[in-house]
Amino acid sequence: MRQHAGWIAGTAAAVLVAVGALTYAVAEDGGSGGTPGADSADAGFARDMAVHHQQAVEMSYIVRDRTKDEEIRRLAYDIAQTQANQRGMLLGWLDLWELPKVSSNAPMTWMGMGDMPAGEDGALMPGMATSTEMKKLAGLSGKQAEIFFLQLMTAHHKGGIHMAEGCVDKCAVGVEKRLAQTMVNGQQSEIDLMADMLKERGAKPRS
Numbered sequence: 001m002r003q004h005a006g007w008i009a010g011t012a013a014a015v016l017v018a019v020g021a022l023t024y025a026v027a028e029d030g031g032s033g034g035t036p037g038a039d040s041a042d043a044g045f046a047r048d049m050a051v052h053h054q055q056a057v058e059m060s061y062i063v064r065d066r067t068k069d070e071e072i073r074r075l076a077y078d079i080a081q082t083q084a085n086q087r088g089m090l091l092g093w094l095d096l097w098e099l100p101k102v103s104s105n106a107p108m109t110w111m112g113m114g115d116m117p118a119g120e121d122g123a124l125m126p127g128m129a130t131s132t133e134m135k136k137l138a139g140l141s142g143k144q145a146e147i148f149f150l151q152l153m154t155a156h157h158k159g160g161i162h163m164a165e166g167c168v169d170k171c172a173v174g175v176e177k178r179l180a181q182t183m184v185n186g187q188q189s190e191i192d193l194m195a196d197m198l199k200e201r202g203a204k205p206r207s
Contacts, residue, residue: 035097041170043099044110045180046090049163050101052125053083053090056156059129059149062138066145071197075190079153082186089179111166127159147203150194154205157187157194 036042060080064073094101106114107125122131129137129152137148160183167180198204 036173038099041110041167042173042176043094045167045171046094047101047103048107048125050087050090052128052160052163053087055128056083059137059152063145063149066141069146072146086179093176125159126162127156129156143201147198147201150198151206154191154194157191161187
């Protein structure tokens with residue numbers, strides 16, 4: 001247990017170093033055109049993707065407790081760690097820019113989608129699972145939990161890619177645009193992997 005706690009502390013320290021380095025990179029990014037405004041695409045993406053990522057982290061930890069399949073557990077752990085790290089960067093940049101982490105604007109306003117219908121049952125942005133779906137995942141176990149998780153996370157990643165591509169197109173801060181492109185590449189790779197994992201379990205992504 002002590003060794004495990006030490007490993008967690010070491011991982012947390014590494015994440016903080018990475019966040020600090022990228023925060024400094026934002027501050028020094030000559031292509032940023034100055035500090036973004038509260039209504040900018042940079043700030044909007046940071047706020048919205050932090051919320052989007054938080055649900056992916058929650059979903060991943062739920063399924064890790066609902067299955068003993070090592071392949072699923074490894075995938076869930078990787079998603080949780082990656083997205084928690086990226087979420088820390090996004091929130092750190094908002095702190096650096098002295099901008100609020102919440103906005104009175106509707107989600108996706110920075111993408112010109114603020115007038116889209118309000119999210120149903122807690123699904124505030126594209127790809128997000130509803131509160132009912134999250135409760136259902138928590139009540140499943142074994143293969144059923146694995147399949148439902150893969151289906152939910154595939155949809156979640158597709159929504160995340162849509163948002164990240166919006167930042168690549170609209171954000172002004174160079175390092176944030178590069179992080180967004182990293183999200184696009186990484187999540188598409190995981191979508192491909194999850195399609196194979198679903199097929200192995202006799203299932204398909206939800207339409």
